[in-house]
Every structure is written in structure tokens, then in C-alpha cells.
Amino acid sequence: MSTVAGPVHEVCSSLDLSRVPAPAFVVDLSRLRRNLEHLAAVKTAAGCRILLAQKGFSMWATYPLIRQYLDGTCSSGPWEAMLAREKFGKEIHVYSPAFTDEDLAEVIPFADHLSFNSVRQWRRGLEFIRRSGRHIETALRINPQVSTGDHAIYDPCVPGSRLGIPLSELKGEDLSALDGLHFHTLCEQNADALATTLDAVESKFGHLLHKVKWLNMGGGHHITKAGYDTDLLVRLVKRIRERYNLTVYLEPGEAIAIGTGILVSRVVDTVHNAMNLGILDVSVTCHMPDCLEMPYTPDIRGAGPQGTFPHHYRLGGGTCLAGDVIGDYSFPHPLQPGDRLVFEDMAHYTMVKTSMFNGVKHPALCLWDPDKDELTTVRSFSYEDFRDRLS
Ligand SMILES: Cc1ncc(COP(=O)(O)O)c(C=O)c1O
Numbered sequence: 001m002s003t004v005a006g007p008v009h010e011v012c013s014s015l016d017l018s019r020v021p022a023p024a025f026v027v028d029l030s031r032l033r034r035n036l037e038h039l040a041a042v043k044t045a046a047g048c049r050i051l052l053a054q055k056g057f058s059m060w061a062t063y064p065l066i067r068q069y070l071d072g073t074c075s076s077g078p079w080e081a082m083l084a085r086e087k088f089g090k091e092i093h094v095y096s097p098a099f100t101d102e103d104l105a106e107v108i109p110f111a112d113h114l115s116f117n118s119v120r121q122w123r124r125g126l127e128f129i130r131r132s133g134r135h136i137e138t139a140l141r142i143n144p145q146v147s148t149g150d151h152a153i154y155d156p157c158v159p160g161s162r163l164g165i166p167l168s169e170l171k172g173e174d175l176s177a178l179d180g181l182h183f184h185t186l187c188e189q190n191a192d193a194l195a196t197t198l199d200a201v202e203s204k205f206g207h208l209l210h211k212v213k214w215l216n217m218g219g220g221h222h223i224t225k226a227g228y229d230t231d232l233l234v235r236l237v238k239r240i241r242e243r244y245n246l247t248v249y250l251e252p253g254e255a256i257a258i259g260t261g262i263l264v265s266r267v268v269d270t271v272h273n274a275m276n277l278g279i280l281d282v283s284v285t286c287h288m289p290d291c292l293e294m295p296y297t298p299d300i301r302g303a304g305p306q307g308t309f310p311h312h313y314r315l316g317g318g319t320c321l322a323g324d325v326i327g328d329y330s331f332p333h334p335l336q337p338g339d340r341l342v343f344e345d346m347a348h349y350t351m352v353k354t355s356m357f358n359g360v361k362h363p364a365l366c367l368w369d370p371d372k373d374e375l376t377t378v379r380s381f382s383y384e385d386f387r388d389r390l391s
Helices: 029-046 060-066 078-087 101-107 119-132 191-209 230-244 383-388
Strands: 024-028 049-053 072-075 091-095 113-116 137-141 180-182 214-216 247-250 261-272 276-280 311-316 325-331 340-343 364-369 374-379
Touching: 024 029, 029 049, 029 060, 029 230, 029 364, 049 091, 060 078, 060 364, 072 078, 078 091, 078 101, 101 119, 113 119, 113 180, 113 214, 119 137, 137 214, 180 191, 191 230, 230 247
Parallel strands: 024 364, 049 072, 049 247, 072 091, 091 113, 113 137, 137 180, 180 214, 214 247, 276 311
Antiparallel strands: 024 261, 261 276, 261 340, 311 325, 364 374
């Protein structure tokens, strides 16, 4: 099976950028559809179910499209789950590292699957579910304790991790009421990392896999990224499904929205301090926080790393944070106030993580439908949105 992601510069390529109410995130519906078609093909080939991990992408104006292809959503707690119920429907899965009693009371009336992070939490959840009279399938999140990634901040298998139950903590427990198992160990990884994880899951938790009805393999599968080994993923899912006679769920976030969106910003000023500096109307800490957390330098359309083009700038946001620096770039022309800069691949883990620190004006949220030549601003933000979050 081929992979789908094409060059990111194709995203919104037919859109005249002067139409965009910058600053704005713009999601290209044709690219989103392309990712979803690929995920639907994986579902068919592997015989599994795929959920949207809302933590990675929750621009719910796109949910009517996404729900045509995927089986439901996974949420990290009551608020995401409520969004799923209101805007997505289908299967509602919720996992939280720790549900409060209030969380349980909120999600139990409508969730379909709950995954718990400790045996104590699971038993508490079962009590609440029994009292509610609803049928909800429950799972434990297990930790196979096999690290396959390079970034400790995104590795739930690091020693001392609070995410997922190691085998030693299940010793002597009666788990006969369990419907499923859940693991999430990957981040932006290929199917070979899943293979390594599954070997550990099978060797440590194989006795439980024979007893449960479903296995949720979490997210972090870079399924729609060019070069992803989809055939291996399909083989692995089929192997587990057939060997243990269970339903397999995948819950990617990034793979749904990768290569689908841009952030359109403007240069507000240029200044000089030993080098050329550009100050933009977007901020890395407010609008692209993953660039600081991962960290990585986002691509700008038409620009290159230092030395590629004659005009070199260090770009930063209009906040007071000295470290609100996006990176060093070179451009074919000197930058001028009002120039529009396009940050590539800015749909996933951006809108969901943004803040209004410093009262920086918040980018609008737009959809671009190239088939209809239609640009829709689905949300713009005002001073009142900033004010009302704070008191
Ligand atoms: C439990 C769980 N499921 C799914 C995901 C989605 O991962 P990704 O967006 O990398 O596919 C995450 C991400 O942190 C997660 O913690």
C-alpha cells in the first residue's frame, strides 16, 4: 500500500494568500481528505478500527468530514469527550492518567469505552459504571517498558513513567472483568517501532491478550507520512487480531492532520542587533509550542536555512519572552513589514495547544476547499475571548 503525504508546499498551493485574514491557521480540506482516504484503506486492509485522537487535532469544523472515514474519537478527559459527543458522535473512548470522581460522573453517561491507568482507578470506575446501569467497556493502559523513540518528553516508557501499568503492578490482581487493553508508546514513528513494542506487549501481557475483546494500540503511528511502512502495519495488526481473536483500535492524532495546514503570519517590523531580526504577528510560544518543546524549526515556504538565500533573519514573536524565537532563516529578498510568511505543517498540535500569553492576538481558524475555491473563516478571536479566560 502506498503512502500519501506529498510535499508540504502543496498544501493550500492554489490559495491566493492575500485572501487569508492573517494571522490564521488554514486547513486544506483536500489534503485532509487524502489522509483520511489512506487511513480508511488501512482500516479495510488490516481489519481494524481507527479513532481520531482529539488531543492532536480538534478543529471540529472538520469533524463532519472526518467522521465519514473514522470510527470515533479518543479523549483525554471529560471536556474532549463532551466535544466528541457534541460534534463527532460514533464511538467515544476516554483515557485519563487519573479520573477524578467528578470526571467519572461526567463521562459515564455517554462514553462507550474507558481506559484506566491503575487497577485502583479501574475498580473505582467499575463501581461508578455499575451504579449507572450503562454498558461501558473498560480497559487498563499497560506499559510494555520498551522505549523506541529519541525524545524523553514524548516517551511514556521512560523509567519512572506514570503512564501505563508495568506488568509487575498487575501481579495477583483479578482482571476477569476487563474488556480491553490499551497501550500508547510511540511518537511520530514508523511501523518497525510498533513491531518492537508488540513483541514486548506479547511477551509480557500475552496471557491477558487471550482474555480481552480488544486491544488499543494508541497513537504515534506516522501512517500518512511519506515513507511509512503501511504494509508492515497491516501485517502486524492482522497478526495480533488473528492470534488473539480481538478487535484492534488505533488512535492517531498527528497522522490525521499531518501535511494538511499552514499558519499564515505577517512581518510587523525588522530590527538589527548584530544580525537582521524579524518580528512577526505570531509567536512560537503561543501558536507553535511544539517547536519549543520538541524542539524543531518549522519550515517557511520560499525560505531556507541560513546560507540558502542572500538575506538572513532571525525570526521571533511579538511577546516579551526573550526565547520566543522561531529560528534562523534566509530569504531571496529583504523582509518588509506586511510581508506574509507561511509556516508549513501547522494543523496538528498547534490549535489544540495555543495560548493567549501576553494578550497576543489569536490567529483565526480557516478552511480552504480548493475544489470550490472557497476560503471560510470558521472562527476569529476577539479581546473578549482573551478577557473571559482570565476572570
Ligand atoms: C493515549 C494517547 N493516544 C493517542 C495519542 C495520539 O498520538 P499521535 O498524535 O502522536 O498520533 C496520544 C498522544 O500523546 C496519547 O497520549
